[in-house]
Amino acid sequence: MEPFRAMVIDQVDGKPKAGFRDLTLADLPDNEVLVKVAYSTLNYKDGLSISGKGRIARRFPMVAGADLSGTIIESRAEGFRPGDKVIVNGWGMSETEWGGYSHFQRVKASMLTRLPDAFTLQQAMVIGTAGYTAALCVAALEDWGMIKKGGAEVLVTGAAGGVGSVAVALLASRGYTVTAATGRPETHDYLAHLGATGFVDRASLAEKGGPLQKERWAGAVDSVGSTTLANVLAQTSYGGAVSACGLAGGFDLPGTVMPHILRGVTLIGVDSVMTPHEKRNRAWALLAESLDKAKLAAMTSVEPMDNLPALADAIMAGQTRGRVVIRIGGDE
Numbered sequence: 001m002e003p004f005r006a007m008v009i010d011q012v013d014g015k016p017k018a019g020f021r022d023l024t025l026a027d028l029p030d031n032e033v034l035v036k037v038a039y040s041t042l043n044y045k046d047g048l049s050i051s052g053k054g055r056i057a058r059r060f061p062m063v064a065g066a067d068l069s070g071t072i073i074e075s076r077a078e079g080f081r082p083g084d085k086v087i088v089n090g091w092g093m094s095e096t097e098w099g100g101y102s103h104f105q106r107v108k109a110s111m112l113t114r115l116p117d118a119f120t121l122q123q124a125m126v127i128g129t130a131g132y133t134a135a136l137c138v139a140a141l142e143d144w145g146m147i148k149k150g151g152a153e154v155l156v157t158g159a160a161g162g163v164g165s166v167a168v169a170l171l172a173s174r175g176y177t178v179t180a181a182t183g184r185p186e187t188h189d190y191l192a193h194l195g196a197t198g199f200v201d202r203a204s205l206a207e208k209g210g211p212l213q214k215e216r217w218a219g220a221v222d223s224v225g226s227t228t229l230a231n232v233l234a235q236t237s238y239g240g241a242v243s244a245c246g247l248a249g250g251f252d253l254p255g256t257v258m259p260h261i262l263r264g265v266t267l268i269g270v271d272s273v274m275t276p277h278e279k280r281n282r283a284w285a286l287l288a289e290s291l292d293k294a295k296l297a298a299m300t301s302v303e304p305m306d307n308l309p310a311l312a313d314a315i316m317a318g319q320t321r322g323r324v325v326i327r328i329g330g331d332e
Contacts, residue, residue: 001025006102007308009049009094011060018050018064018309029098031106034074035086038121038331040100041067041128042303042311042324043162044248049094050312058096064308066093067128068100068107069121070329077109085115089129089280090273101305103329113280118288122330126300126323127287130162133272135283137163137221137243138170140268144219144241149175152218153198155232156180157205158248160187163223165322169194169295170287171221179217181205181228187321194295205231206249211256215263219243226250233259233267245270299323 003022010017025034048054049064057064069087072080080086091111093099098106115124127135141147147154154171158164159180171178172195179198180191188199205228215237222229223246232242233255244267259265275283299322303311314320 004103005305007050007064007305009057009060009062009064016049016052016055016057016060018052018312023102025104028104028106032075032077032109033072033080033086033112034104034106035068035070036073037068037070037100037103037105037328039069039125040065040326040328041125041130041162042308042315042320042326043067043129044246044315046094047312047315050308051316053316056095062094063098063102063105064094065100065102065326066090067125068093068105068328069115069124070105071121071331073104075109080109080112085121086112087115087121087124088112089132090275092273100328101308101326113277113284116284116288122302122325123293123296125325126296127166127291128162128323128325129272130323131166131287131291132280132283133245133270134163134166134170134221135286136270136272136275136279137167137245138174139279139283139286140243140270141219141221141241144266144268146240147176147219150177152237153177153179153216155200155217155220156196157202157220157228157232158182158223158246159191159196160184160321161223161248162323163221163246165191165194165299166291167221168196169292169299170290172196173290173292173295183318190298190321193298202228207231208254209234211258212262217242222246224249226252227254229253230255233265236263236265238263239265241266241268243268243270245272300325302327
């Protein structure tokens with residue numbers, strides 16, 4: 001087989017450095033399942049990795065890309081056969097496991113999720129880790145039981161980003177009243193199309209506020225963290241909950257325990273990297289049941305792998321919108 005391209009992270013002078021490289025099948029890890037990759041995605045973590053602004057890779061060399069969808073070419077694993085269409089989200093890809101920015105990848109069978117019948121390989125990567133994380137956050141809020149269909153507002157921070165876009169669309173399609181926090185007024189029409197009925201300027205949430213503020217949110221999905229998350233917790237109504245899954249604004253939490261012990265507000269941490277298959281399957285089932293395909297298309301842009309360096313800079317600068325799909329092989 002001819003060599004194929006991949007986006008590889010190396011360590012140069014003690015710092016991670018990304019670049020394209022030609023690989024062969026012999027270069028790939030000795031895992032059970034060989035996948036011909038059709039699509040991957042662009043996540044904030046991918047931006048950190050490729051731009052060199054974050055230390056994502058824990059060993060070198062490392063193929064970047066936290067997601068992939070594709071077709072099995074070879075399998076030594078029981079239950080998976082050539083021709084099966086599969087997806088991988090997380091499981092340490094681009095950190096400890098070689099990732100999806102490669103025309104072929106060998107992955108562990110334990111990392112595979114079968115492509116749901118409701119989605120194509122491209123649609124699965126429109127959703128990707130970001131969308132699947134959004135579904136985990138929505139499921140967590142529903143399990144908590146304080147958000148009501150048609151009831152008090154549910155806030156989504158970072159609303160025009162990957163997690164936020166899917167969270168807005170998913171919550172709205174399931175009947176909740178959604179308010180979107182964004183710093184880009186030009187995205188309001190886009191977010192309204194996805195189902196948001198109210199808007200908050202993200203700057204108002206990024207400023208230090210009181211430990212207890214006016215109660216407003218029945219619940220929230222937060223992908224920003226830091227001061228934004230502290231303010232969201234301080235504004236959440238009695239008994240409400242916030243599912244937190246990101247740290248685009250910082251990994252600190254400059255708040256107090258007052259919302260938790262005086263209003264019974266719950267902070268639910270949501271991890272998507274090592275989530276067990278039972279929760280993954282539930283999240284994908286929720287997406288298949290409730291995510292409007294027209295809204296999914298509206299949040300999608302498809303870019304060639306060659307554009308990854310520029311796209312990494314764009315997502316780090318907050319200049320991307322919705323979900324960016326990376327075309328690797330591109331066939332369904």
